Each structure stands twice: as C-alpha cells, then as structure tokens.
Amino acid sequence: MTTVETDLLVVGAGPVGLYGAYYAGVRGLRTAVVDSLAQVGGQVSAMYPEKQLLDVAGFPTVSGRALVQGLVEQAAAYAPTYLLGQEAQTLDRIPGAVGGADRLVVRTSAGTEVVTGAVVITGGIGTFTPRPLPAGEAHLGRGLEYFVPSVASYAGQDVVVVGGGDSAVDWALMLSPVARSVTLVHRREQFRAHPGSLEALRRLPVEVVTNAQVVTTAGEVGLEQVGVRVAEETTERTLPCQRLVAALGFTANLGPMREWGLTLHDNRHLVVDQAMRTNLPGVYGAGDIVDYDGKVRLIAVGFGEVATAVNNAAVHLDPSAQLFPGHSTDGPLVTAPTPDRQPV
Amino acid sequence: MPYVIASACIDVMDKSCIEECPVDCIYEGERKLYVNPKECIDCGACEPVCPVEAITQDRRVPDDDTDFVEDNRRFFVEVLPGRDSPLGAPGGSHKTGAIGVDTPMVAER
Numbered sequence: 001m002t003t004v005e006t007d008l009l010v011v012g013a014g015p016v017g018l019y020g021a022y023y024a025g026v027r028g029l030r031t032a033v034v035d036s037l038a039q040v041g042g043q044v045s046a047m048y049p050e051k052q053l054l055d056v057a058g059f060p061t062v063s064g065r066a067l068v069q070g071l072v073e074q075a076a077a078y079a080p081t082y083l084l085g086q087e088a089q090t091l092d093r094i095p096g097a098v099g100g101a102d103r104l105v106v107r108t109s110a111g112t113e114v115v116t117g118a119v120v121i122t123g124g125i126g127t128f129t130p131r132p133l134p135a136g137e138a139h140l141g142r143g144l145e146y147f148v149p150s151v152a153s154y155a156g157q158d159v160v161v162v163g164g165g166d167s168a169v170d171w172a173l174m175l176s177p178v179a180r181s182v183t184l185v186h187r188r189e190q191f192r193a194h195p196g197s198l199e200a201l202r203r204l205p206v207e208v209v210t211n212a213q214v215v216t217t218a219g220e221v222g223l224e225q226v227g228v229r230v231a232e233e234t235t236e237r238t239l240p241c242q243r244l245v246a247a248l249g250f251t252a253n254l255g256p257m258r259e260w261g262l263t264l265h266d267n268r269h270l271v272v273d274q275a276m277r278t279n280l281p282g283v284y285g286a287g288d289i290v291d292y293d294g295k296v297r298l299i300a301v302g303f304g305e306v307a308t309a310v311n312n313a314a315v316h317l318d319p320s321a322q323l324f325p326g327h328s329t330d331g332p333l334v335t336a337p338t339p340d341r342q343p344v
Numbered sequence: 345m346p347y348v349i350a351s352a353c354i355d356v357m358d359k360s361c362i363e364e365c366p367v368d369c370i371y372e373g374e375r376k377l378y379v380n381p382k383e384c385i386d387c388g389a390c391e392p393v394c395p396v397e398a399i400t401q402d403r404r405v406p407d408d409d410t411d412f413v414e415d416n417r418r419f420f421v422e423v424l425p426g427r428d429s430p431l432g433a434p435g436g437s438h439k440t441g442a443i444g445v446d447t448p449m450v451a452e453r
Binding site: 047048125128131188190250251252253254266267268288297 | 366
C-alpha cells in the first residue's frame with residue numbers, strides 16, 4: 001500500500017479540479033489529485049475533447065483538449081501529485097489532538113492511502129465507468145481494453161477499435177502508424193467524432209466497417225481473432241486481432257462517495273454553503289457536483305467555486321491564514337519546475 | 345436545461361438513446377421513453393442517435409411538441425398509474441428497469 005501525505009486532496013481531475021490544484025499551489029499547499037479515469041480532464045476529455053467551448057472567460061473559443069492542457073500547465077508550476085486511474089473509495093477521520101485539526105484519510109481502489117488536512121470534491125457527475133463490450137468480456141485484460149495505456153505496446157499488432165465517437169477515432173488515428181493493421185468497427189453509419197478527425201482517418205490505412213458489431217472473440221490465452229457481424233451480410237467476418245479497444249463511451253455514477261456521510265440533494269449533488277463547505281468539517285465541494293439555491297452548472301461557475309473552496313480550505317488548515325490569497329500579480333512569476341506534461 | 349423526448353418516440357421506442365446516455369437517465373414507459381430532467385446533464389449524446397428525431401433540448405422543442413417538456417417532468421414528479429409514489433431521481437434506469445406505464449398524456453395518444 002502506498003501512503004501519500006498531503007495538505008489538500010482534490011477528488012476529480014476535471015477542469016474544476018485541475019484549477020483547484022493550481023489554486024492550492026498558490027496557497028502553498030501540498031496537493032494531490034485523484035481521479036478514476038486514467039487521464040485528466042474528466043467529462044471534457046472523456047466525452048467532448050474536440051468540442052469548441054465558447055464560454056470560458058478570456059477564450060473566445062477553445063477546444064476541450066486545449067483547455068485541459070492549459071489547466072494542467074497552470075497547475076504544473078506547483079507540481080501536484082496525480083493519482084490517476086484510481087477511484088476515491090472511503091473517507092475516514094483521525095481526530096486531532098485538543099485544539100488541533102482532524103486528519104482525513106481517503107483510500108483509493110488502487111490501495112493508495114491519502115492522508116490529508118482537507119478535501120475538495122470536484123467529482124462532477126461521479127465515477128466514469130467504460131461501457132462494456134459484452135461480446136469481449138472473456139478477453140478483458142487479455143486483448144480487450146477500454147483505454148489505450150501506451151501506444152508503443154501496439155507495435156506490430158492487429159488492432160480492432162470499436163466505437164463511433166471521438167475516443168474511438170482518436171485511438172484509431174494514434175495506433176495506425178504503429179500497429180500492423182487497424183480496423184474501426186462502428187454500429188452505425190454515421191460517426192459522432194469531429195469532422196477533422198474523420199478527414200485525417202481517411203488519409204490513413206484504417207479499414208472502417210460501419211453498421212457492424214463485434215459479436216465474438218476467440219483465442220486460447222490471448223486474443224487471436226474477432227467475429228464481426230455486418231448488417232445485411234449473411235456470413236460473419238473474421239478478423240485477425242490481438243488487441244481490441246472498445247471505446248463505447250462511459251456511464252457515470254456518484255459511486256462510493258454516497259457512503260461518506262455527505263448531505264446530498266436529489267441523491268447526486270453535494271449540498272454546500274457559500275464557502276463551499278459540505279456538512280463534513282474539512283471537506284469542500286465545487287463544480288457540477290455541488291448544489292445550492294441558484295446553482296448554475298457551467299464550467300465558468302465551477303472555476304469560481306473551486307477558488308472559493310480552496311481558499312476556505314487553506315484557512316481551515318491554518319486558521320491564522322487570510323482567506324484572501326493575494327493577487328496573482330503580487331509575487332514573482334512562478335513557472336513549472338519540470339517540462340513534463342501530464343498526458344491529456 | 346435537459347433534453348426532452350417528444351411525440352415521435354411513441355410506439356417506436358428504439359432505445360438507442362438509452363445505450364448512449366452516460367448518466368443512464370432515460371427511463372422506459374409502456375410506449376415511450378422519458379428523460380429525467382433532474383438527472384440529465386445536457387451532454388447531447390442521445391440526440392443524434394434517435395432514428396425518429398424525437399429528442400431535442402428543452403429550449404428547442406418544436407412548437408407542436410412543447411407539451412412534452414412538462415410531460416417528461418411529470419413522469420418523475422407525479423405518481424404514475426399503478427404506483428404508490430413518484431419515481432423522483434432513482435439514479436439510473438438500469439437500477440429501476442422498465443417502468444412499464446406512461447403518463448396520462450401519452451397514454452391517451
């Protein structure tokens with residue numbers, strides 16, 4: 001088991017959580033960010049990376065992907081610890097000594113134990129779970145994957161990607177230069193992916209099979225081939241395939257957070273006050289997951305809420321600290337300590 | 345803010361939208377599907393997959409179908425025939441399964 005000691009834990013690495021990590025850095029807090037997805041950016045990266053957002057202050061238009069990348073760079077100046085691909089599962093409290101603050105312990109699905117002074121929950125619509133490909137479940141982890149962990153491991157392989165959205169098309173584009181073959185199988189005629197990505201796809205040797213479904217997988221140990229049923233074809237096609245990537249979207253659910261003792265509204269939103277405090281001392285919320293009278297669920301609002309949450313958490317951690325963080329123009333320019341970027 | 349399923353769904357119930365919805369907020373009546381306005385996150389994934397174009401954002405519902413904005417809400421906040429309490433926000437149609445009844449407005453069509 002890994003233990004991470006930190007001042008502030010951000011639960012949810014969507015845009016609001018990433019901006020919270022930046023603000024926690026401004027406050028001089030050691031910060032960790034946990035997310036159930038293997039990538040940062042939450043709903044924006046998972047569902048609409050190519051959508052142009054028109055309502056982010058200061059950006060007349062910005063793609064979801066570019067916004068997330070910018071947020072990661074902004075937070076990188078303070079080197080937050082990212083705990084990706086693991087779900088925050090339990091929350092426990094270690095009572096502080098007399099006059100001292102409690103410590104909070106969050107355990108994740110990967111067995112990480114985060115010991116922190118405060119928690120800011122920016123969990124949006126909850127834990128994302130990839131929608132399963134039932135026909136391939138027998139080969140899960142032996143050829144079937146729901147994420148592409150590293151492109152290099154696909155070198156020389158016959159890959160079948162299933163899905164019609166941005167993720168499916170993006171993965172087909174990424175894998176085509178390294179794989180032996182890439183086939184994209186989609187249940188419908190029309191793709192939902194960005195037209196620019198589809199144009200790029202046409203220039204690559206990716207075989208596109210529409211109105212089709214992967215119906216069987218075969219292989220003794222690892223995956224060897226898949227059966228594809230195409231509408232209006234009488235016989236099933238058999239394709240050699242060692243790696244099957246299913247990008248069928250996600251379902252989201254508040255998940256284990258329901259058991260943390262938080263006051264919920266409509267069984268899915270955290271009730272917070274004007275300082276973004278939940279009912280649990282030291283636990284704050286911001287973004288789509290919170291609710292209060294007059295709440296508007298927009299990214300612009302979430303950015304403001306998380307600045308409020310983090311600055312109030314900073315005072316919770318150090319009651320002698322000022323609530324107001326100062327202006328970003330007050331100090332010397334802080335730049336990233338390393339050129340590393342988190343993958344977006 | 346939510347998406348709304350209107351008259352074109354009645355007696356079609358293709359259910360492609362249910363497969364797309366990331367928050368599982370589309371519930372099955374007897375002859376029509378209903379979006380739970382408390383659970384819909386306004387992502388729009390359902391709209392393009394509907395074969396009969398029954399789904400639109402609530403602020404863009406065609407004039408002759410505007411009754412369905414309120415009717416989608418009624419499915420969840422009013423007590424449906426044969427039930428003891430409103431559905432409310434059950435947190436996903438996979439949990440509830442098909443509800444199997446319609447609102448009185450849909451039942452009369």
